[in-house]
Amino acid sequence: MEHITLLLGIVIITALVFDFTNGFHDTANAMATTISTGALKPKTAVAMSAVLNLVGAFMSVEVAKTISKGLVNEEGIQPEVIFAALVGAILWNLVTWLVGLPSSSSHALMGGLVGAAVASAGLGAVNGDTLVTKVLLPAVAAPIVAGVAAMLATKVTYKLNGKVGEKTSAKGYKAGQIASAGLVSLAHGTNDAQKTMGIITLALVAGGALAPGSNPPVWVIVSAGMAIALGTYLGGWRIIRTMGSGLTDLQPQQGFAAQTSAASVILASSNLGFSLSTTHACSGAVMGAGLGRKGGVVRWSTATRMFVAWGLTLPAAALVASGAELVMRTGDIGVIAVTVFLVGSCVAIWLISRRQVVDHTNVNENGTASTEAEEPGVVTTAMAAVAVPPLAGTTAAVTDEDLKATIPAATAAPTTPTAPAAAV
Numbered sequence: 001m002e003h004i005t006l007l008l009g010i011v012i013i014t015a016l017v018f019d020f021t022n023g024f025h026d027t028a029n030a031m032a033t034t035i036s037t038g039a040l041k042p043k044t045a046v047a048m049s050a051v052l053n054l055v056g057a058f059m060s061v062e063v064a065k066t067i068s069k070g071l072v073n074e075e076g077i078q079p080e081v082i083f084a085a086l087v088g089a090i091l092w093n094l095v096t097w098l099v100g101l102p103s104s105s106s107h108a109l110m111g112g113l114v115g116a117a118v119a120s121a122g123l124g125a126v127n128g129d130t131l132v133t134k135v136l137l138p139a140v141a142a143p144i145v146a147g148v149a150a151m152l153a154t155k156v157t158y159k160l161n162g163k164v165g166e167k168t169s170a171k172g173y174k175a176g177q178i179a180s181a182g183l184v185s186l187a188h189g190t191n192d193a194q195k196t197m198g199i200i201t202l203a204l205v206a207g208g209a210l211a212p213g214s215n216p217p218v219w220v221i222v223s224a225g226m227a228i229a230l231g232t233y234l235g236g237w238r239i240i241r242t243m244g245s246g247l248t249d250l251q252p253q254q255g256f257a258a259q260t261s262a263a264s265v266i267l268a269s270s271n272l273g274f275s276l277s278t279t280h281a282c283s284g285a286v287m288g289a290g291l292g293r294k295g296g297v298v299r300w301s302t303a304t305r306m307f308v309a310w311g312l313t314l315p316a317a318a319l320v321a322s323g324a325e326l327v328m329r330t331g332d333i334g335v336i337a338v339t340v341f342l343v344g345s346c347v348a349i350w351l352i353s354r355r356q357v358v359d360h361t362n363v364n365e366n367g368t369a370s371t372e373a374e375e376p377g378v379v380t381t382a383m384a385a386v387a388v389p390p391l392a393g394t395t396a397a398v399t400d401e402d403l404k405a406t407i408p409a410a411t412a413a414p415t416t417p418t419a420p421a422a423a424v
Helices: 006-036 042-056 063-069 079-097 105-120 127-161 166-206 219-234 237-245 254-274 278-292 300-328 330-354 378-386 400-411
Strands: none
Touching: 006 042, 006 079, 006 105, 006 127, 006 219, 006 237, 006 254, 006 278, 006 330, 042 166, 063 105, 063 127, 079 105, 079 166, 079 219, 079 237, 079 300, 079 330, 105 127, 105 166, 105 278, 105 300, 127 278, 127 300, 166 219, 166 254, 166 278, 237 278, 237 300, 254 278, 278 300, 300 330
16 A cells, blocks of 8 residues: 555545535435335435446546546645645535535545645646536536436326326336436436545545556555445435435336436536536436426426535535635644634534424425415405305315305306395
């Protein structure tokens, strides 16, 4: 094994902690729709996803090369810079997990790395072309491409199965969902596990333990794969709830279309070396599948909050990372201060999360994001105001269905009232 100093060891451990948070933060990408439609039980789903994430970690190192050799210039980058980048990425992952928003762990890492590198060596430390072509452009394109593909796949699916009974069709697509969810998990391992491999490799180069331009050593690949698999198994239940039922209500046909579309986009990007956000691809696919079904809807209030989180990910992680790097310039005291800050923040976020626990036992219960009652429209309010009140001793409430039922009667040909008491 390469010669590793104490600081370098701390950086590697922190990188694996990030990989762990990446695993439970992004479990929803593969398994949210499978769990929400009942295709798999929650614990079974995350266990399957964990195993396939581990397998996927060994399939390619193209994305790891993008991070370790492409995004920032290796010359002049010190281990402290890598540590600062990881601090920004981990804290953003935990904050968005706490509020149940599916943001990008990949972009949190990219933002942290860019912010720390700029604070350390200036703008010249970042390869702008790589940042734009392999990070920013895929970030915009991924949800659009996956969303359109999922919407079209959903429409085709329902059209082809129009003559098949709904229950029969649902059973078949639940089986298909299991296969497609496995494909997404495999794709996630080929993309996201490699990001930690790349960051550890970059740290080893920065610390002089590896020659510049080296590929990730075998022990780095194994440890990164194990960390993301463990995080995946524990499950990011808060984000699974949002992805599974907070954005839209999915049927098995839609879940299959969404997962297959997302997996195709992720696998293609991994082969091209694009540091794609699996969250963007999977979220876009879920929304596309929601719009692809006749009568399907997307809860745009939740989607809007998610879009805002996406936009803030890079700059927020970069800001925290740059601040951490500036503090660590003071020497060992600065490193200790940043470490204490990171550990304290993680503990505080965990304690806050215990106030309202979300786990495998209640993940399919409707959360706040999906159960907020929408304000009644003007027409509904007006009709309720003039509706005949219930008879004394009853507690009947006027519902949207009741109001709809009164419309034909109100527009029908007038009849002669049979009793004066009919007037209100």
